[in-house]
Amino acid sequence: MQVSLPALKAFESAARLGSFKAAAAELSISPTAVSHHINKLEQRLSVTLFMRTARKVALTELGKELAAATSQGFQTIETAIEKIAVKDKQINVATTSSFAALVLIPALQEFYTQYPESNVNITSGESIEANNFTLPIRLGEIDKQSSADVIKLEQFNLFCSAHTAAQFNQTEQMTIYTTDWKNSSLPSVPLQAWLQLNGLQNKQIKVRRFDQELFGIQQSLLENAYVFCSRTLTQGYVKAGVLIELNTQAINSQLCYYIANKEKHFSRHNFMFIEWLDKLLTER
Known part of the structure; x- marks a missing residue:
């Protein structure tokens, strides 16, 4: 009835x-x-x-x-x-360990200042399972992504401490840390193309690799060495004066950060987070 x-x-x-x-x-x-x-x-x-x-x-x-x-x-x-x-106020984000540690987590307090009613839960890992309740922020190849999903194109350059930067032109041999992706389907870090772009292909260089950019950045700081990595991930350290971007020419890569099927994740609070993230990455 x-x-x-x-x-x-x-x-x-x-x-x-x-x-x-x-x-x-x-x-x-x-x-x-x-x-x-x-x-x-x-x-x-x-x-x-x-x-x-x-x-x-x-x-x-x-x-x-x-x-x-x-x-x-x-x-x-x-x-x-x-x-x-x-649940709508709970924003679940899954991303790479490096992006979480170097970009999202350091900036979260700024997000909470603007949106104190929200709560962001971040899980990290190189393998991200897709579902309708989690924002998957991934690193991928530009040509394989929808332009609507891309949130940042990646450029690479050489970074180091201020002390190490002062020795760059006088150094006969140097160690450069960079990344050999755990995900073998990703385009390689464009180190060789960068060396040629800057006329450094004949310089004596020892290249050491980790499977995450975060590790290379940390190790370069410990050893006063150089790290060839993403401008996106290093700008927090650059802003804090921990790292310096050398006066060399940055190179574009075939990599980008993107949110898979971004439009499907536009709940009210997710939209605020994506809008904030776009602004954050634009400044980097």
Whole structure:
């Protein structure tokens, strides 16, 4: 049997508050409208739900039975809505370890300052499982991605500490850390092309590789060596004065950061995060 949802809501409110007038105030309708809804509900069910007197209304036994059911039902709906609202504020991000450590996590406080009601949960790893509830920020080949999904094209250059930078032109032999991707399907880091671009192909260079850019950056700082890596990942260190980008010509790569099927992830809070991330990466 189909009954009107507004009628059930008017009944539940009147039953809980013990007053048509109080129910009308709660629902922002007139007492006459509440009475009309309940009358229609009683006619539909062919029962009397309230005993009415000049001064008050009281539930009948059948009214008490329906009141218990409607109260539980509306409470279940309200709880579900609250849970959904909380989940909407939860932003789940899955990305590479290097992007998480060097870009997202250091900037999160800035995001929370702008959107204090949100909560960002970041998981990292080189293998990211796609689902509708997680923003997958990936490193991939430009030509294989939709232009609408790309959030940053990658350029590479040489970075080091200020002390090491001062010795660059006088160094006969140098160690450069760079990356050999764990994901073999990714285009290689363009180190050789960069060396040729800057006329350094004949310089004595010892190249050492890690499978994540984060490790190469850390090791170059420990050894006062050089690291050839992404401008995106190093700009936090550059801004803090920990690293210097050498006065060499940066080179474009075939790599980009992207959000797979970005438009499918546009919930309200995800949209705010993506908009903030676009701005963050534009500054880098």
